[in-house]
Amino acid sequence: MxxxxxxxxxxxxxxxxxxxxxxxxxxxxxxxxVVVRIDAPRRGKVGLVSGGGSGHEPLHAGFVGPGMLDAACxxxxxxSPVPDQILAATRAVDGGAxxxxxxKNYTGDVMNFEMAAELAAADGxxxxxxxxxxxxxxxxxxxxxxxxxxxGTLLVEKIAGAAAEAGAxxxxxxxxxxxxxxxxxxxxxxxxxxxxxxxxRPTFELAxxxxxxxxxxxxxxxxxxxxxxxxAEVVRQLAxxxxxxxxxxxxxxxxxxxxxxxxxxxIELHVVFGALHRLLAGxxxxxxxxxxxxxxxxxxxxxxxxxxxxxxxxxxRLWDAPVRTAALRWGR
Amino acid sequence: MxxxxxxxxxxxxxxxxxxxxxxxxxxxxxxxxVVVRIDAPRRGKVGLVSGGGSGHEPLHAGFVGPGMLDAACxxxxxxSPVPDQILAATRAVDGGAxxxxxxKNYTGDVMNFEMAAELAAADGxxxxxxxxxxxxxxxxxxxxxxxxxxxGTLLVEKIAGAAAEAGAxxxxxxxxxxxxxxxxxxxxxxxxxxxxxxxxRPTFELAxxxxxxxxxxxxxxxxxxxxxxxxAEVVRQLAxxxxxxxxxxxxxxxxxxxxxxxxxxxIELHVVFGALHRLLAGxxxxxxxxxxxxxxxxxxxxxxxxxxxxxxxxxxRLWDAPVRTAALRWGR
Numbered sequence: 001m002x003x004x005x006x007x008x009x010x011x012x013x014x015x016x017x018x019x020x021x022x023x024x025x026x027x028x029x030x031x032x033x034v035v036v037r038i039d040a041p042r043r044g045k046v047g048l049v050s051g052g053g054s055g056h057e058p059l060h061a062g063f064v065g066p067g068m069l070d071a072a073c074x075x076x077x078x079x080s081p082v083p084d085q086i087l088a089a090t091r092a093v094d095g096g097a098x099x100x101x102x103x104k105n106y107t108g109d110v111m112n113f114e115m116a117a118e119l120a121a122a123d124g125x126x127x128x129x130x131x132x133x134x135x136x137x138x139x140x141x142x143x144x145x146x147x148x149x150x151x152g153t154l155l156v157e158k159i160a161g162a163a164a165e166a167g168a169x170x171x172x173x174x175x176x177x178x179x180x181x182x183x184x185x186x187x188x189x190x191x192x193x194x195x196x197x198x199x200x201r202p203t204f205e206l207a208x209x210x211x212x213x214x215x216x217x218x219x220x221x222x223x224x225x226x227x228x229x230x231x232a233e234v235v236r237q238l239a240x241x242x243x244x245x246x247x248x249x250x251x252x253x254x255x256x257x258x259x260x261x262x263x264x265x266x267i268e269l270h271v272v273f274g275a276l277h278r279l280l281a282g283x284x285x286x287x288x289x290x291x292x293x294x295x296x297x298x299x300x301x302x303x304x305x306x307x308x309x310x311x312x313x314x315x316x317r318l319w320d321a322p323v324r325t326a327a328l329r330w331g332r
Numbered sequence: 333m334x335x336x337x338x339x340x341x342x343x344x345x346x347x348x349x350x351x352x353x354x355x356x357x358x359x360x361x362x363x364x365x366v367v368v369r370i371d372a373p374r375r376g377k378v379g380l381v382s383g384g385g386s387g388h389e390p391l392h393a394g395f396v397g398p399g400m401l402d403a404a405c406x407x408x409x410x411x412s413p414v415p416d417q418i419l420a421a422t423r424a425v426d427g428g429a430x431x432x433x434x435x436k437n438y439t440g441d442v443m444n445f446e447m448a449a450e451l452a453a454a455d456g457x458x459x460x461x462x463x464x465x466x467x468x469x470x471x472x473x474x475x476x477x478x479x480x481x482x483x484g485t486l487l488v489e490k491i492a493g494a495a496a497e498a499g500a501x502x503x504x505x506x507x508x509x510x511x512x513x514x515x516x517x518x519x520x521x522x523x524x525x526x527x528x529x530x531x532x533r534p535t536f537e538l539a540x541x542x543x544x545x546x547x548x549x550x551x552x553x554x555x556x557x558x559x560x561x562x563x564a565e566v567v568r569q570l571a572x573x574x575x576x577x578x579x580x581x582x583x584x585x586x587x588x589x590x591x592x593x594x595x596x597x598x599i600e601l602h603v604v605f606g607a608l609h610r611l612l613a614g615x616x617x618x619x620x621x622x623x624x625x626x627x628x629x630x631x632x633x634x635x636x637x638x639x640x641x642x643x644x645x646x647x648x649r650l651w652d653a654p655v656r657t658a659a660l661r662w663g664r
């Protein structure tokens with residue numbers, strides 16, 4: 001295992017401490033695994049909390065800031081945060097207008113967020129939760145009942161975050177988060193595994209001529225192990241199940257998100273985006289907004305995922321709203 | 333070789349086409365390997381052109397936009413752009429106020445930018461050039477007479493770009509670019525090699541317990557192949573030569589840039605940044621600004637580099653100025 005770390009057991013806290021030192025005007029760590037906006041709680045604003053296992057950076061702590069999350073609670077690598085941690089984040093961002101939990105659909109995450117929500121309710125904090133389950137690759141998986149939550153999570157955080165920043169109430173923020181969940185679909189591919197530091201060996205191995213289509217963000221098995229193919233063919237294998245699922249139709253305008261899994265360089269992600277753009281144009285689907293980069297990663301895994309979100313005026317306006325976080329900044 | 337590409341010979345153009353499709357309001361490709369701001373040329377504004385081999389994305393094309401570069405001319409992977417390409421970029425961004433070339437100190441780059449500058453001068457375009465040579469690792473290298481240009485290049489592009497955007501004339505933009513060159517020092521480490529697509533095998537191999545200190549961004553040999561060490565020790569091995577070189581002194585305020593080489597996850601880069609912050613604090617040096625992420629990469633190489641720039645009011649103000657590019661966006 002070759003990593004730029006000190007002791008594996010200190011990795012998450014050391015990394016969060018480094019993040020806070022790099023973003024002193026944006027966020028702070030108020031307890032182990034609890035990252036909050038520097039100005040939290042904001043009186044009268046709905047608080048947005050997300051979290052999940054570490055190893056997917058910049059998700060979620062990289063999206064804490066004005067226009068997006070109020071808090072993130074990262075667990076150990078590929079491990080759910082504990083209820084006390086989620087509760088601490090919820091309390092830290094409660095400004096009296098309630099708190100929305102944005103939860104990726106993994107059994108441990110869902111359970112721990114539910115427990116934290118009950119504890120918060122006992123404190124008098126109104127909590128709602130949305131569960132993101134955008135991955136069309138598999139129905140149930142190693143860690144889920146139902147579909148996994150992957151790249152769509154970022155889109156939920158951005159759009160719900162914009163609504164909360166603009167002063168929407170809890171029901172309205174929840175409604176918008178659900179609209180994104182309803183309209184977003186994703187699928188990923190891995191060209192390599194990744195190594196959890198505390199384990200020290202790759203989660204799985206792929207032969208030199210193989211890729212895994214439909215991979216999960218923890219290296220869970222996907223749909224099929226197939227021969228490595230040119231980028232245009234990989235895009236077809238990812239995009240067709242996504243398009244068929246919602247389904248997306250000719251005339252739709254979409255946000256197209258090409259996400260790097262960590263180890264795949266940006267030069268390749270733009271090749272993938274170009275191929276996706278062509279494929280969509282061929283189906284009469286217009287890319288109205290886009291995002292290309294490593295945002296929902298699996299440590300150093302090579303590969304990518306595609307997320308499509310069907311847009312309309314309401315979602316487009318919220319996507320375009322200003323945001324300032326470590327990982328996502330709008331210049332307008 | 334496992335990459336998300338089509339034919340290796342089409343990689344750069346396909347990737348640039350994808351970038352342009354993803355950033356339609358920001359940039360366009362006007363000729364093969366010539367990426368320019370969507371609104372170029374801007375009448376009366378000094379034009380900024382940079383370029384070099386591809387494989388270092390988002391450098392340089394990811395930094396084209398308001399407040400930074402007017403054009404980028406990426407060559408083939410790890411290969412200098414040709415003079416005609418640099419000339420086309422120079423012509424495309426000349427708004428009558430002259431053009432600054434920002435050149436990383438590699439023999440081929442320097443020669444080809446000089447040739448392009450002569451051709452542009454024959455067209456009546458005033459061109460100045462600054463050569464970035466911030467890497468303290470080695471004096472001469474496989475591809476350079478003198479020091480290599482690495483992470484400091486991004487800082488030159490940002491600060492000179494802010495000055496040009498604010499209306500500074502060519503001499504003033506050149507002066508500021510040289511100030512950054514004078515005050516920035518860098519050094520990198522590799523934990524793995526990377527594979528140039530047209531070659532198909534890694535540039536070099538490291539044993540499981542080895543790292544290469546002082547690596548170049550094309551995998552050129554560094555100072556020493558040494559045993560893999562904890563992050564805090566790696567930071568010491570990179571930072572001490574940097575600090576001794578300028579030298580940086582107690583009381584200095586710096587911009588600290590922890591750059592990922594491509595294959596190293598963000599969770600590790602923040603561990604490195606935290607260790608660097610502590611080391612600097614111990615020397616009485618204050619981190620006033622920071623940047624953490626994969627910005628000057630070597631394809632999928634694992635590793636990182638550290639760049640320090642000594643700040644003062646003038647440089648800090650230009651660093652803080654608004655910018656809007658694919659890779660670097662300010663929210664303020």
